[in-house]
Amino acid sequence: MMSTSLDLALRQQQAVYWRNHVLRTHDIAAVTPAAIHDAAARLQRFAPYIAQVFPQTQATNGLIESPLQDIAAMQKALQQVTGRLLIKRDSDLPISGSIKARGGIYEVLKHAETLALQSGKLSLNDDYSVLAQNHWREFFNGYRIAVGSTGNLGLSIGIMSAQLGFEVTVHMSADARQWKKDLLRQHSVIVVEYDDDYEAAVASGRSLAAQDPLCHFVDDEQSTDLFFGYAVAAERLQQQLQDLNVRVDAEHPLYVYLPCGVGGGPGGVAYGLKHLYGEHVKPVFVEPTAAPCMLLSIATEQHEAISVADIGLDGKTAADGLAVGRASGLVSRLMSDRLHALSTVADDDLYRYEALLWQQEQCFIEPSAAAGFAAYQMQMAQTDTPATATHIVWATGGSMVPEAERVDYLAYGMSLLKQD
Structure with a gap:
């Protein structure tokens, strides 16, 4: 009390x-704690790709x-x-350029790995730098990622998802800075602007993503993957x-x-x-x-x-x-x-x-x-x-x-x- x-x-x-x-x-x-070690190992697998x-x-x-x-x-x-x-x-x-680069980028990478492994074209022992090849970008382009954000999480999700080839949408609350919206659009990210607060932007993004079986919604309020990345x-x-x-x-x-x-x-x-x-x-x-x-x-x-x-x-x-x-x-x-x-x-x-x-x-x-x-x-x-x-x-x-x-x-x- x-x-x-x-x-x-x-x-x-x-x-x-x-x-x-x-x-x-x-x-x-x-x-x-085991889930954190798993996350660290996954980031290590992606390191050659990230460096490239x-x-x-x-x-x-x-x-x-x-x-x-x-x-x-x-x-x-x-x-x-x-x-x-x-x-x-x-x-x-x-x-x-923010703490969100930890959790946000990690969740996008985990989703990409899951899709790539399920396709049978990637194994855990592969050099993940192959994911930079055009055919992988075309593969990921068949899937969508969405997130609701006041700014920094949107930047992390948007930049990483676009780099991999995903179609990505960021639902941004009224608090978000204009320069963050502009930067996302420069990375070919779809930015949906709201006159309402963060909670409303997340709720709308979550609802729209739920209607699309090919869309992964990064849920800042509920995601354990984000949490492990941090x-x-x-x-x-x-x-x-x-x-x-x-x-x-x-x-x-x-x-x-x-x-x-x-x-x-x-x-x-x-x-x-x-x-x-x-x-x-x-x-x-x-x-x-x-x-x-x-x-x-x-x-x-x-x-x-x-x-x-x-x-x-x-x-x-x-x-x-x-x-x-x-x-x-x-x-x-x-x-x-x-x-x-x-x-x-x-x-x-x-x-x-x-x-x-x-x-x-x-x-x-x-x-x-x-x-x-x-x-x-x-x-x-x-x-x-x-x-x-x-x-x-x-x-x-x-x-x-x-x-x-x-x-x-x-x-x-x-x-x-x-x-x-």
Whole structure:
């Protein structure tokens, strides 16, 4: 049962930090560590293909991965002197420049593999780079893929599906940025625009796809395949932490700050990390004050049965990728006993952190990707946060943002910093 004080704070769009006291276990049969290992193996099989059709991945041998780096200057600017602050730059993931490149691309690849294996023309032991050949593009062109999105998932699904040869449709909510729609159309993706919110775009896309037996709908609210694609990030992060000599144990806990929309991306990452590190990792989700759907979902234990509209919020936020009114019930249940805390952030603070990061580290991320810094600051204000902890802000997107929009974002953020 959600407290009256939390209910009031959410209704008033206050920035809050809520320690998770629910800790109720929900086992979902399809979600297992074995499924994550299966996903990792599948991505490895596709690596030769990815390296061939996306040359920017050749340095990582066809794996879609991002750097983990220290941001000591940012930590100092935030006036934090204990622990170690790093940033996970999914903002620079190749192909589509956001965390959605993990789950979205994985689900498309899995569907392509399933169709190719069923055709009898591909085996698991083949070199998957053959899928770049024209006859395979013609084969996939007989099938369709659809998705509902506020933007970044649509980019990942659209670009990957079109590259393979699928006919792909992206149903985009009113929150979606124009440049994302334009970029998809440049890749020959069909973009269906809605004057309504994310939930409506997904529902319409799902309904239309259900009428077409040759169409695979990527369901951001319910897909376990998306979830597994995100979860693969955990083992790769573990290796990166080892490379940076970062210990994760009882004396050196790991706090990971993850911006959250419907929940698939942060949920998958958090699930994978909890499997590896158990109680020594502390995932913290952060959402816009106008759209705290996951916090509402878990705190009330109503999961997908409750929407931010039920507490009088419209879900409208500058963090377009997080403009979601109803959380994934799948993720909400899985996270109930895995999240350390959930928090919210006001839009203007996103621009402040985005501009400060650029000023201190020359690292550009989009506003929604800066949400993790707000959660970090709130966590550091908690008296029980160990001085020996490591903190990772997960930057979820940014490298695809056009230069003109970057200039506008940073100018606004800098103006806010000057006012402070």
